[in-house]
Amino acid sequence: MLELKDIRWTTEDGEEILKGINLSVPDGKLTVVTGPNGGGKTSLAKVVAGLYKASDGKIFIDDNDITDWSITERSKNGIAYAFQQPVRFKGLTVRDLLEISAERTLSSVEICSLLSEVGLCGREYMDREADASLSGGESKRIEIATVLARKNAKMLVFDEPEAGIDLWSFTNLIKAFEEIKTDHSRSLLIISHQERIMNIADYIAVVADGKVSRMGTREEILPTLMNETGSACCSLRNK
């Protein structure tokens, strides 16, 4: 169980982005965080992964206080994070990144399997550099694959995994999320506006203006979102 208690985060410019987030992410479940642009969703994900240090509040995972843990410590203890904007590397191949993530050498078959989950042909991509020669969509899918490769991770955090991904790859991704969900051994925390992702969620939290405005089961929250005409939450209902 991941728990955020009264989490606050302020930018270097002094602007308070997270204004007391309280959120519980149950084990083995898929929780979607949605809400209007600029509401603090990405900041929330980065605070969970340790990229941003909370200015106040506590974060617990399985009752351990991880508030002051570094990014590496959080990763080593089971938090995996997929960036919204993938990072490019000159010199590191897709295989390198996946093996770093898996913490072992991977066979070509294993790499193909991981990449096929995000709609890429492994043989075509595994030895390519993860640099600017890849398109935005390709980089995004590889970014997601690096998180899927962390088999020992118990909390997978994805920041808008749908962004930049074509419809066919997105279908594969939904299947991958459903398989993780079925397994129940790992939890998913997904920042998303996408109706198809919300449709497979166990829980949905709405974050707006730096706070959790609503949280409940999919059945409780999704209908209310759909009825909010003009809401920014579901602007991408049908990708």
Next chain:
Amino acid sequence: MNDITQTLLGVVSDWDGSYKGAYNIREDGGCAGRQSSENIKIESKNDNPGIVIRVSSKAQQETVYIPACVTHSGVSDLVYNDFIIEDGADVIIVAGCGVHSDGEEEARHNGIHRFFIGKNAKVLYKEKHVGTGNGEGAKRIDPVTDIEMQEGSYMEMDTMQISGVTSTNRLTTAKLGAGAKLVIHERLLTDNDEKAKSDFKVDLDGEDSSVDLVSRSVAKGNSYQEFYSTLNGNNKCTGHSECDGILSENGKVIAVPALYAANIDASLIHEAAIGKIAGEQIIKLCTLGLTEEEAERKIIDGFLK
């Protein structure tokens, strides 16, 4: 040959106690071993120290090893090696150099290599440089490479300076005939107070000749690197040069590219980027479980791979 040479050979070439095929091992200015093969003949030069390597057109995917080692301070080795590659030959040349010093005086290797590459011949040239030993004397490697490529020939240079070379001054010049293609991959790592200068001058003289030059460098500690490249497009040709530098600590890099197009159909491009490792790269690898130090090392290793 002595133990230091054997160790250096293991680092800079494929040495596992022996070489298969033709080879010439240079140790402290002398010959420590030589063998020709049916298609690759190695002979001493008459006018200067050094050798002539003649590669027959019958050589196809054959390898010749010509490593040079300096194993103690007070040695300044100057050698002139000529490579004559016959039309249609296909050869791999492994030319590593290791300089070791445990003393106060300088240890230096200065290799002047000339390549005469025949029509439609193909050359893969692999060169790895390393400096070892705890001596205060400088460890210097100053290679000069002159290349003449005839019609339709292809040469790929894969050069790398691993570590420990106090000072290097690398000069490479090439003249390309019609349809000739030159590919250069250079990787330089400097640390502490080391200095490295790399200077390429390529004349694209023949129609449809091309060069692709990529230099990747990492300057750590207080080290300093200079990169110069001049591509002269004298005919219908394509040229691309790219210099990527990573700075760490107080490292400094200067990159001075030059493009000279003397033909309306010359197409020349240069790219250069120098900077520290992007913070987001470190962070990404930390999210995959590496520490910041491990992440930096992984990024540099990959960059220079």
